[in-house]
Amino acid sequence: MISVLLVDDHPVFRIGMAALLSSLDGIEVVAQAASAAEARAVLADAGEVDVVLMDLDLGDGSGVEVTRDLIRARSDAKVLVVTMHEDDDAVVASVRAGARGYLVKSAPPQEVERAVRAVADGAMILSPAVADRAMNYVLGGRSTTRVPFPELTDREREVLDLVARGYDNQVISRRLVLSPKTVRNHVANVLAKLAVPDRSAAIVRAREQGLGGADAPA
Known part of the structure; x- marks a missing residue:
């Protein structure tokens, strides 16, 4: 029963x-x-x-x-x-x-x-x-491959990945062909959605989820 x-x-x-x-x-x-x-x-x-x-x-x-x-x-x-x-x-x-x-x-x-x-x-x-x-x-609207931080847009996740690699906003701006102001807005949105206080905390969260790569600058 x-x-x-x-x-x-x-x-x-x-x-x-x-x-x-x-x-x-x-x-x-x-x-x-x-x-x-x-x-x-x-x-x-x-x-x-x-x-x-x-x-x-x-x-x-x-x-x-x-x-x-x-x-x-x-x-x-x-x-x-x-x-x-x-x-x-x-x-x-x-x-x-x-x-x-x-x-x-x-x-x-x-x-x-x-x-x-x-x-x-x-x-x-x-x-x-x-x-x-x-x-x-x-799954972030993708395939069966797990997508980290599904609450982020594809562009925000891309920006976060570059932040986790250690790049500053100017470098991210050049790499993604975006204005510095747009990059700043994306970074602010990422911090808000992840509920983290600053860029350093976002980097820690991102790397825990596998973002950031081996080509991060010294």
Whole structure:
């Protein structure tokens, strides 16, 4: 029997989801929560729950934060996000928080059942509605080769690579045939997106991710 905790602040959806899951063989809804605070309280008192179905918008908090806290407390917890959001940032944030699956609320019943059983079994599953775009986001829109810092544009990543090689803005300007002002703007954008305080910190981050090359100047 797969035990499920439902966390969603919309009572109609929560009641409907509970009815659907309870109609399936081998699945039992053991608890429900309508807010982040209630979810934390239920999880603190509950015994072993196989799957937590988690909404992202909980009124008094974020499902991502609840997921992150749950995984920190119970590393083996299995969270399946079920939400209205289909944007890439929501998918990536959920997975980074530790969610094992991501479904949109428009998913058909058979897809919900498949996802619950897969997550309970330890698999990672994404709704077809978001899987392709999420993969492109993580990979920076490229091939299956990992792209460092997918949050950067191709030009910003190119500038960061040259910064990591030790070149100053004037040299980068000549190499990329850009104005010095444009290079400065790109560098500022990189620092902001990577949340680093200065150029030196950006170089450290870049080299950790494999940017910068052997031809860096002395």
